[in-house]
Amino acid sequence: MPTVGVLALFDWVVVATYTGGLVGLGILVSRRRARAEDYFLASRASRWPAIGLALLASNVSSPALIGLAGAAYSIGISAYDYEWSAAVVLVFFCIFLLPFVLQSRVYTMPEFLERRYDHRARLYFAALTLFLNVFVDCAGALYSGSLVARLLFPAAPLWSIVAILAGAAGLYTMLGGLRAVMYTESVQAVLLIVGAITIAVTAFARAGGWHAVMTGVDPAALSLIRPVGDAGVPWPGLLFGIPVLGFYYWCTNQFIVQRVLSAKSLDHGRWGALFAGLLKLPVLFLMVLPGTCAILLFPHLAQGDMVYPALMFNLLPTGLLGLVAAGFIAATMASVASTLNSASTLITMDIGRRIAPAMSESQVVGIGRISTAGLLLVAVLWAPQLAHFPSLWQYLQAVLAYAVPPIVALFVVGLFWTGANATGAAATLLIGSICSFGLFLTNVILQWTHLHFLYAAPLLLAIDVVIFVSASLLSPRRGAHMGDTLIWTPAFFRAENLRLRSMPLWRDYRIQAVLLLALTACVVIIFR
Numbered sequence: 001m002p003t004v005g006v007l008a009l010f011d012w013v014v015v016a017t018y019t020g021g022l023v024g025l026g027i028l029v030s031r032r033r034a035r036a037e038d039y040f041l042a043s044r045a046s047r048w049p050a051i052g053l054a055l056l057a058s059n060v061s062s063p064a065l066i067g068l069a070g071a072a073y074s075i076g077i078s079a080y081d082y083e084w085s086a087a088v089v090l091v092f093f094c095i096f097l098l099p100f101v102l103q104s105r106v107y108t109m110p111e112f113l114e115r116r117y118d119h120r121a122r123l124y125f126a127a128l129t130l131f132l133n134v135f136v137d138c139a140g141a142l143y144s145g146s147l148v149a150r151l152l153f154p155a156a157p158l159w160s161i162v163a164i165l166a167g168a169a170g171l172y173t174m175l176g177g178l179r180a181v182m183y184t185e186s187v188q189a190v191l192l193i194v195g196a197i198t199i200a201v202t203a204f205a206r207a208g209g210w211h212a213v214m215t216g217v218d219p220a221a222l223s224l225i226r227p228v229g230d231a232g233v234p235w236p237g238l239l240f241g242i243p244v245l246g247f248y249y250w251c252t253n254q255f256i257v258q259r260v261l262s263a264k265s266l267d268h269g270r271w272g273a274l275f276a277g278l279l280k281l282p283v284l285f286l287m288v289l290p291g292t293c294a295i296l297l298f299p300h301l302a303q304g305d306m307v308y309p310a311l312m313f314n315l316l317p318t319g320l321l322g323l324v325a326a327g328f329i330a331a332t333m334a335s336v337a338s339t340l341n342s343a344s345t346l347i348t349m350d351i352g353r354r355i356a357p358a359m360s361e362s363q364v365v366g367i368g369r370i371s372t373a374g375l376l377l378v379a380v381l382w383a384p385q386l387a388h389f390p391s392l393w394q395y396l397q398a399v400l401a402y403a404v405p406p407i408v409a410l411f412v413v414g415l416f417w418t419g420a421n422a423t424g425a426a427a428t429l430l431i432g433s434i435c436s437f438g439l440f441l442t443n444v445i446l447q448w449t450h451l452h453f454l455y456a457a458p459l460l461l462a463i464d465v466v467i468f469v470s471a472s473l474l475s476p477r478r479g480a481h482m483g484d485t486l487i488w489t490p491a492f493f494r495a496e497n498l499r500l501r502s503m504p505l506w507r508d509y510r511i512q513a514v515l516l517l518a519l520t521a522c523v524v525i526i527f528r
Helices: 009-029 036-044 048-059 062-074 077-103 109-116 119-152 158-207 210-216 235-252 254-261 266-280 283-297 304-315 320-355 361-388 392-403 405-416 422-445 453-474 482-486 490-500 509-526
Strands: none
Touching: 009 320, 048 158, 048 254, 048 266, 048 320, 062 077, 062 119, 062 283, 062 304, 077 109, 077 235, 077 254, 077 266, 077 283, 077 405, 077 482, 077 509, 109 119, 109 254, 109 320, 109 405, 109 482, 119 254, 119 320, 119 361, 119 392, 119 405, 119 422, 158 210, 158 283, 158 304, 158 320, 210 283, 235 254, 235 392, 235 405, 235 453, 254 266, 254 320, 266 509, 283 304, 304 320, 320 361, 392 405, 392 422, 392 453, 405 422, 405 453, 422 453
16 A cells, blocks of 8 residues: 655645645736636637646546546556547547537637527537536546545545645636636646656566566556446447547547637647647556556556656655655646636636626636635535446446536537527437436436436437437528537648648648557557
8 A cells, every 4th residue: 555644845845835836837828918818718829738737637637637547547458548549539530520619709609609500509509618617627627636646644534635735836827817727737748757757767677677667567467448238348349439439528528628729720729639649648657558567567566647646756756756745736726727717717618708798808707716716615615526427437427327418419510500509409408408317217227227328418419419310300490500600621721732731741730640649559459
């Protein structure tokens, strides 16, 4: 089991210096005059490296570090299927959806959904995203961060640790908005990668090297493609379930997409998203396989979520432990800060401005700061409850499987079919949500059925698509609609061809996308 309270003085100096410097950087960035576009979208001036690093820092947060290593320990490296599939989803996002999202100049993805359909879709999606951001993303980050912090302060109550982590990230988020979040995320992403490399190299060395791990672990635990009955990631779930969750997370979730919305141009948005997809590939070696090493190093851990703390506190020497602990705190703060900023954007732009459209710029920013503080309090109260769930990773993925299929149906069908209309969207959200809740009740709460959540997600999506298409056909639209300009067509593709002909090949996002898919395929084939 992990040793507690083992940081030496030098480690504490590293952690304290980094944490204080990070908060200071966020506050320094906050000193600029705050307008709504500055506060929520960093003036729409972000370049691709910052976007890519911010996406990585927001995604590969403390829940991912804890969850991926723990899942690899418990069910095998098939947990990495969620990671490499992100590259495929981001390519789809860059080609089909992102151009229309940036063209619409929206602040939030629910606002984009209103442009395509009507206000009912916007309000529903805003409420759902707020719920998921606070109760899944932010609470998950605070809980996972507290697992490591409790090893440093074993006598401290869980709620106090959660409150301190939340307060540090919330301070600069409330003051500086997305600009402060993205500046700090870029720094955190670099330290996160350094810390992950340190853990991975040390874990493999202590386990006897690459060959010892590859031969000493059950081959089933080293396979990305698992059989139909696999408890972790069965291959039909990989093929049909993970894309549903991935599309919601990478293409529609305000928590993630807000970084791309801040891009200075479509090209920078695409390059940043593809850069993030590239950065996801080494996750197998840096964050998943160390959990496999732990099978040999710590074969009797009671809980998979303790794998990453065990690696940290039992393997790293003084100095390096402080560096990795600082990286873990960075990951926690990055996730909390980015979630809070996106959630406050939803409250302000999708609800506040709808109720009072004549608000001044300063009032808009003020509401954003107040809502950040309120959401932070809710997340702090809920985070300790996650200790009652069997696995953090299962909690994060299973909630999405039942909640997001209606939204995915609205985005995917509406992106390619001109017949999709507001009446069909409203029917899908209402009836589809009832179906999702009914399946969740019978499958999870009452346990009358035992359907894997990766099978539940595509099943619910299929039902939602049928509802959407049927309701749209039964209520045809009359006349033109603003959403008609947000539909992908072959004509759009041809226009892009003309624009890209004058661009050097290395800057062509489609060439970059093909290379990214080829690298992803190589990784999957090697570990199939």
